[in-house]
Amino acid sequence: MVLALLRRLAVLLVSALVASVLIFLIMSVLPGSPAQVALGTGATPDAVRALEQQMGLDRPLPTQYVEWIGGVLHGDFGLSYTSRQPIGPQLFDRLSVTLWLVLGGMVVALLLAVPFGVIAALRNGRPTGLVISALSQIGVAIPAFLAGMLLIALVAMRWNWLPPNGYVVPATDPVGFLRHMILPWLALGLVQGAVLTRYVRSSVLDQLGQDYLRTARAKGMTATAALRRHGLRNASIPVLTVLGVQLVTLMIGAVVIERVFVIPGVGSMLSDAVSNRDLITVQGIVLVLVVFALLVGFVVDVLYTVIDPRLRVQAR
Amino acid sequence: MNRHESSPPAATPRRRRLRFAAGALAAALVVTACGAGSSTQPASTAPATTATATTDGQATAGQASNGAGGGSVGSQPGAGASGSDGSAAPAPSGDPNATLNVGFVAAPASLDFTQDSGAAIPQALLYNVYETLVRMTPTGEIAPLLASKWTVSDDQKVYTFTLRDNAKFSNGAAFTAEDAVFSINRVKSDWAKTVAVAQGMSTVAKAEAVNPTTLRVTLTKPSQSWLFSMTTRIGAMFSRTGVAELATKAVGTGPYLVSANQPNVKLTLTRNPDYWGTKAGMQTVNFMYYKDPTAMNNAELSRAINVISSVQTPDQLDQFGDTAKYQIIEGTTTGEVLLSFNNSKAPLNNKNVRQAISYAIDRKGLLDTVWAGKGALIGSHAVPTDPWYTDLANTYPYDPAKAKELLGGKTYTLRLRVPNLPYATAAAPVIASQLQQVGITVKVDTLDFPADWLTQVFTNADYDMSIVNHVEPNDLATLWGNPEYYTRYDNPEVQKLLADGDAGTRDQMIADYRKATEILADDAAGVWLWAFPNLLVADVDVKGLAKNQVSESFDLTGVSVG
Secondary structure, eight states, X not given: OHHHHHHHHHHHHHHHHHHXXXXXXXXXXXXXXXXXXXXXXXXXXXXXXXXXHHHTTTSOHHHHHHHHHHHHHTTOOOBOTTTOSBHHHHHHHHHHHHHXXXXXXXXXXXXXXXXXXXXXXXXXXXXXXXXXXXXXXXXHHSOHHHHHHHHIIIIIIISOOSOSSOOOOTTTOHHHHHHHHHHHHHHHHHHHHHHHHHHHHHHHHHHHTSHHHHHHHHTTOOHHHHIIIIIHHHHHHHHHHHHHHHHHHHHHHTHHHHHHTTOOOHHHHHHHHHHTTOHHHHHHHHHHHHHHHHHHHHHHHHHHHHHOHHHHHHHO | OOOOOOOOGGGHHHHHHHHHHHXXXXXXXXXHHTSSOOOOOOOTTOXXXXXXXXXXXXXXXXOTTOSSOOOOTTOXXXXXXXXXXXOSSOOOOSOTTOEEEEEESSOOSSSOTTTOOOTHHHHXXXXXXXXXXXXXXXXXXXXXXXXXXXXXOTTSOEEEEEEXXXXXXXXXXXXXXXXXXXXXXXXXXXXXXXXXXXXGGTTEEEEEEEETTEEEEEESSOXXXXXXXXXXXXXXXXXXXXXXXXTTOOOOOSSEXXXXXXXXXXXXXXXXXXXXXXXXXXXXXXXXXXSSHHHHHHHHHTTSOSEESSOSOGGGGGGGOOTTTEEEEEEEEEEEEEEEEOTTXXXXXXXXXXXXXXXXXXXXXXXXXXXXXXXXXXXXXXXXXXXXXOOOTTSSOOOHHHHHHHHTTOOEEEEEEEESOHHHHHHHHHHHHHHHTTTEEEEEEEEOTTHHHIIXXXXXXXXXXXXXXXXXXXXXXXXXSOTTSTTOOOOHHHHHHHHHHHHSOHHHHHHHHHHHHHHHHHHTOEEEEEEXXXXXXXXXXXXXXXSSOOSSSOOOTXXXXX
């Protein structure tokens, strides 16, 4: 068990290292020089070269890479090419904003998906089940930003219940934070919840057809009780997988929601950095996101073994 | 964000959503394109001289005051004349503890406009944090700021400035003539390699401190544009001991201090308690940056911001129709929206083709469609507030038949490569369909601004046509006097007129510049689509916002709340 975990951890570290090399290489072949962008429309080629030299972009790639990754390992992501501010503090600041956004959205999604998915499975073929299936189908088809825009147009602009956009730091104003986050959470949660509902439903349906549940029913348990006692734990494995994937996708995918709701998250930071060719910032962000994705994968793996004792045995 | 129809109000909610959708989709697409994820941000080079102007729009293309810029709009410190004395700004009234939140489209990349040419930096900092010896007033006149008065020698080559003795930098150092000399020399030494605006200082032979409050500047030749350029960012006065970390620490003499900067999100200015002149009208001013114009409108509607510095959706102005709550300010900017041609490349090196395109575009219809009719029709590279402006708007009236005749039955395919800025992406499809009528097939492609557009169109001139709002004031010579510029326009007659004009008297300059604009119009060197309007929405209790955008600064010095 411990050995298996260690092995996975080693894989994680190697993956992160390989990713860092790839990210660095991709950035260095991206067209458009940060110096050109900084200098703008009046720049001469000499001026661009001079600034590239100043930024250290004229040195050999391996030198640039080693210097960068060495700094990152010490928690120093370097200075932004454009703002000249340290990237690290800003990055983790933005990351925390996006984590609030995405985790809140996932909670909403789970609160919707688990009950509705289970009900849809239990009522499969009956009107309730059909209605839930149809609604979740519609939800899957609606992009999150559209849901966000509808929410803004109705809840914020027409009814004036909540602010249409902006972000407030939770530590300074918890109420303001909640008021600003409710709509983005709903926008993310409704759509992700719809997707998740379908996974929960099909996963539960799978389990309902299994022999062990038939046995439980034969012992005299109701379908609901049998499911609660034996089925949910089994049904949660595939759902957990989807959840992990969604979490990772959302970290970057939330950029659209961030833009619609003007939330200063990591997605918009990345998008700003790309269009400014602030490559060192882009590198840092992408690396952190990759590590985050690897960590989520690792945690999901660990959770599998927590939920399902059989996997624990296999791992051993 | 294309708007094909001109009728605004009724359809607003739906179109707003569509536009949102388009923006978000664009963002999503870029995410995919970059693998890593991301989207667009006009920051660095971007926009803005025009704070108010089009913020997101401008290409920053020319540099104000480059070379033969153009004279001091409106003011004539002629030989021996002296600028009037007086305090910098009228005393702002209103609530001194007020906080003002102003929405902008383009965010500054850093705080250092000596290294980064982005127009969003002087937009936020010039006159507010950094001061110049002489400033551009909202009415377009050159007025005293850190210099209380100045005189010009008879040969127009020696300027003597009398400096204020009570001005202080935010690092505590007093402002003296030595700092002025340092700042002027620094433009030539430390700026020149990187930022091209610095060329405005190239006519300076020497700057010397006669005594702590007297500065003497000697020019190599008379230049009408030099004093004007001193009102722009290159005239900003820096402390000899305050330039170590310009990108993150702004040390100026102005009425505001930079108190916080969250890049691309918010820049906070607070009142400078030790300001030498009339104290700032507000305690705090937040520059808030919105990529999405609709989000900015919503922020104004929900009171999250008090001012929209530049309306990007003029067709939605009716949501601010309640005059008890909002004021709509409409004026002019120094921006010309130009359908630019690659003048050196076939077929656009052929005057007939250029003229045919000029005839084939219905500019009135275009303006109504894409910018709700806000703005003025112009016919050459000058806006109505330029002293050398003449009305050339009717040089090429809309006449598709004439256009076909000029093309002589030939058909062409041209690439129209536009930056992803609202006015440009809106205008491109309209122009494409109008040119289609006369036999010119237009392939539109949209480039990420600033990075892609700058590299491909501006630097490499890999384009046939583009659309950009040239916002810098006095950019006539920058665009048309330099054959290397991306318009690739090489006309010795125009070049000579522009050079002679700058070196001559003011009257000669106006005459020469006017002649140059007439030649440009006749030559159809580009199609000047419209003069970009200054369009602001503000809470009704915000006072002192300028109607016309005449400088690079979003000037807060006369603004107050309540």
